[in-house]
Amino acid sequence: xxxxxxxxxVPAAIxxxxxxxxxxxxxxxxxxxxxxxxxxxxxxxxxxxxxIHCSATRCTQDYTAxxxxxxxxxxxxxxxxxxxxxxxDGTMSxxxxxxxxxxxxxxxxxxxxxxxYEGGLDAQGNPCDTRTPQQKERLLDLLSVLKQIYPHAxxxxxxxxxxxxxxxxxxxxxxxxxxxERIPRY
Numbered sequence: 358x359x360x361x362x363x364x365x366x367v368p369a370a371i372x373x374x375x376x377x378x379x380x381x382x383x384x385x386x387x388x389x390x391x392x393x394x395x396x397x398x399x400x401x402x403x404x405x406x407x408x409i410h411c412s413a414t415r416c417t418q419d420y421t422a423x424x425x426x427x428x429x430x431x432x433x434x435x436x437x438x439x440x441x442x443x444x445x446d447g448t449m450s451x452x453x454x455x456x457x458x459x460x461x462x463x464x465x466x467x468x469x470x471x472x473x474y475e476g477g478l479d480a481q482g483n484p485c486d487t488r489t490p491q492q493k494e495r496l497l498d499l500l501s502v503l504k505q506i507y508p509h510a511x512x513x514x515x516x517x518x519x520x521x522x523x524x525x526x527x528x529x530x531x532x533x534x535x536x537x538e539r540i541p542r543y
Contacts (some may be wrong), residue, residue, distance in 0.1 A: 361415055362394065370432075380453045388406060391455070394494075402467060403468055404469060404470055404507045404510050405469065405509070405510055405511065405513055406462075406468060406469040406470070406512075406518065407469065407472065407503055407504070407507065407511070407512045407513070407515055408461060408465065408470065408471050408472065408513055408514070408515055408518065409472050409473075409512065409513070409515065409535075410439060410461060410473040410474070410514075410516050410526050410527050411473065411475075411476055411477025411478075411487075411497070411517045411527040411528050412442075412473055412474070412475050414475065414476060414477065414478060415476075415478045415479070415480055415482060416445075416476050416479055416480060416485070416487035418538060419445075420441050420475050420476075421444070422437070422444070422452070425437055425439075425442055425473070426452065434460045435460075436452055436453065437450075437452035438459055438460030438461040438470070438471060439452060439459060439461050439471040439472060440452065440453045440454075440455060440457075440470045440471050441470075441471070441473070441499060442473050442474075442475070443472070443474045443475065443492050443496060443499075444475045444492075444509070445475050445492060446489070446491055447489070447491030447494060447495045449495055449499070452533060453471075455465055455470060458477045461473070461515075461519055464518075464519070465519075469510075469526045470503060470507070471501065472496065472500075474488055474492050474496065474527065475492070476488065476489075477525075477526065477527060483529055484525035484528045486528045487528070488529070491506060497540070497541070500512060500535055500540050501541050501542065504540050505540075505542065512532065512535035512536075512540070513531055514529065514530065514532065517530075517531065517532050
C-alpha cells in the first residue's frame with residue numbers, strides 16, 4: 358500500500374522496543390497522526406464524519422489489506438478507498454493520509470475519514486457484527502486519537518450517513534456505540 362507513514366511508524370517503534378503497552382501506543386499514534394495533520398491539504402474543521410465500514414466478507418474468510426487494495430483498484434480506485442483497515446487480529450493498515458480524500462462514501466468523501474474492519478458477514482453470508490475483541494479495542498483507540506484531531510466530527514456507520522444508503526454496513530449502530538461520551542480522551 359502507498360502512503361503508509363502511520364502503520365510503518367508504529368510497528369517499527371514496537372519492534373525497536375521504544376514503545377510498549379496501550380498508553381505508549383496511544384501516545385505514539387497521537388504523535389504520528391498529529392505530524393500528518395500538519396501536512397494535510399485541508400483544515401481539520403472540514404472533516405465532519407468518522408465513517409465506520411465493514412469489508413462485507415465472511416467472518417470465516419481472511420481478507421488482507423492487499424486483497425482489499427486489489428479489489429478497490431479493480432473498481433477503478435487509485436488505491437484502497439479507506440484511510441484505515443483493521444484486521445480480525447487487530448492489526449491496522451493506514452492506506453491513505455488523513456489529508457487525502459477517501460473513496461468510501463459517495464457524496465461524503467471530501468468531509469470524512471473512512472475506517473473499515475475486516476468482516477461484517479456471518480459464516481452464512483448474512484450481515485452481522487463480527488468484530489473481534491481486538492478489532493473493537495483497536496477501533497476505540499483509533500477513534501479516541503481521531504476525535505482529538507477532529508473534535509467536532511461525528512462517528513457514524515456507513516448506512517447512517519444518508520437515508521439513500523441502503524446497506525447494513527458496518528452491521529452495528531456506530532453512532533450509538535461511539536457516542537462522544539463513550540470515546541475515551543487520552
